[in-house]
Amino acid sequence: xxxxxxxxxxxxxxxxxxxxxxxxxxxxxxxxxxxxxxxxxxxxxxxxxxxxxxxxxxxxxxxxxxxxxxxxxxxxxxxxxxxxxxxxxxxxxxxxxxxxxxxxxxxxxxxxxxxxxxxxxxxxxxxxxxxxxxxxxxxxxxxxxxxxxxxxxxxxxxxxxxxxxxxxxxxxxxxxxxxxxxxxxxxxxxxxxxxxxxxxxxxxxxxxxxxxxxxxxxxxxxxxxxxxxxxxxxxxxxxxxxxxxxxxxxxxxx
Numbered sequence: 714x715x716x717x718x719x720x721x722x723x724x725x726x727x728x729x730x731x732x733x734x735x736x737x738x739x740x741x742x743x744x745x746x747x748x749x750x751x752x753x754x755x756x757x758x759x760x761x762x763x764x765x766x767x768x769x770x771x772x773x774x775x776x777x778x779x780x781x782x783x784x785x786x787x788x789x790x791x792x793x794x795x796x797x798x799x800x801x802x803x804x805x806x807x808x809x810x811x812x813x814x815x816x817x818x819x820x821x822x823x824x825x826x827x828x829x830x831x832x833x834x835x836x837x838x839x840x841x842x843x844x845x846x847x848x849x850x851x852x853x854x855x856x857x858x859x860x861x862x863x864x865x866x867x868x869x870x871x872x873x874x875x876x877x878x879x880x881x882x883x884x885x886x887x888x889x890x891x892x893x894x895x896x897x898x899x900x901x902x903x904x905x906x907x908x909x910x911x912x913x914x915x916x917x918x919x920x921x922x923x924x925x926x927x928x929x930x931x932x933x934x935x936x937x938x939x940x941x942x943x944x945x946x947x948x949x950x951x952x953x954x955x956x957x958x959x960x961x962x963x964x965x966x967x
Contacts, residue, residue, distance in 0.1 A: 714731045714756055714758065714881050714885060715731065716729040716730055717729075718882045719731070719882045719885050719886050719889065720886075722882060722883055722886035723889045723893075724890050725752075725889050725890050725893035726893075727751075727752045727754050727783070727889060728751060728752070728754070729754045730753060730754065730756070731755075731756045731758070732755070732756070732757050732758070733757075733758045733759065734757060734758060734760075735757045735760060735761070736760065736761050737760060737851075738757050738760065738780060738782035739835060739837055739849050741782070742755055742782050742784045742847075742849045743839055743849050745784075746784065746839035746849065747841070749784055749786070749847060751786075752783065752784055752785050752786065752893070752896075753784050754781060754783050754784075754889055755781060755782050755784075756779070756780070756885060757780050760780045760853075777856055777857040777872075778853055778854055778855050778856055778857075779852070779853070779854040779856065779881075779884070779888070780852075780853045781851075781852055781885070782849050782851040782852070783849075783850045783852075783889070783896070784847055784849050784850075785847070785848050785896045785900075786845060786847050787846050787847075787848055788900075789845075789900070790840060790844045790845055790846045791838060791846050793903060794836075794846065794848060795903070795942045795943055796904025796908075796939075796942055796943025797836050797850075797943075798821055798822040798834050798835075798943075799818075799820070799821060799822070799904060799907065799911050799939060799943045800896075800898075800904055800907040800911075800943075801822075801834050801836065801850055801895065801896075802818045802822060802823075802824060802834055802914075803818070803895065803907045803910045803914065804891045804892050804894070804895030804896075805824055805832060805852065805854075805888065805892070806818055807891060807910070808887055808888055808890075808892075809824075809873075809876075811891075812879070812884075812887060814826075814875065816831055816914075817914050817915065817916035818911060818914045818915060818916060819916050819917065820936075820939065821943070821945070822836075824854075825916050826872075831854065831855055831872070831873065832852060832854040832855065833852070833853050834850070834851070834852055835852075836848055836849070836851070837849045837851070848896075852888075852892075854873075854876075854888075855872045855873070856872060856874070856876050856877035857872050857874060857877050895907075903941075904941060904942055905941040905942075908938075908939055908940065908943075911938070911939055911943075912939060915936070915939075918936055918937075918938060919935060920935065920936055921933070921934070921935055921936075922934070922935075922947070924945075924947070924956060932947055932956065933947075933949065934947035934948045934949035934954070937953065940955060944956055944957055
């Protein structure tokens, strides 16, 4: 992939860097966050220590996925970031939709294709002395899923072979434009403008689900989408409850 060509193809004005290999693009940008002045996209041809939510590993192989992180400054600081991973999911799903690849969303930060995970999102933050915060938005997208890698992952995983045949610089530029537009809107308006868009893409809307935390069922009910702050709404036997994002797994009963 070519950083200069991605930047040229993008309308975002974001600086682009491409490295052949690194441990984690999120870790790299977090380390640089205290000294950043402007947004930057860091793309790795291969990540050797990619990370997902709750400390899980993100496994990938060279040439078979897109792994990248986008650093974006939010002057309102941490208090304004509720729902950010979900807004990123909306941006990613809508961009893929425009490219002819329909996907759905799983709360709080997975992109699904045909019920299996296609992409994951990890948002980490660095707070500056004045209170502003850099959000490091890390994304991994499966393009090709070799049988050996799926076996190593240990569960079904989706891929998009059609996107794998697309020019990688053009694909990355399209994703960058979608993300940059969403992050700019989020900085101004928060998650509220994304709620209906997320609910439209909700993979398990109206289905019976259970929330599992540390191996124990915490809630069971009908998934009713998210509210304007990104909390998952469940209609349970005791009434509607709102779930805040955390180390929680979502599983369908049916």
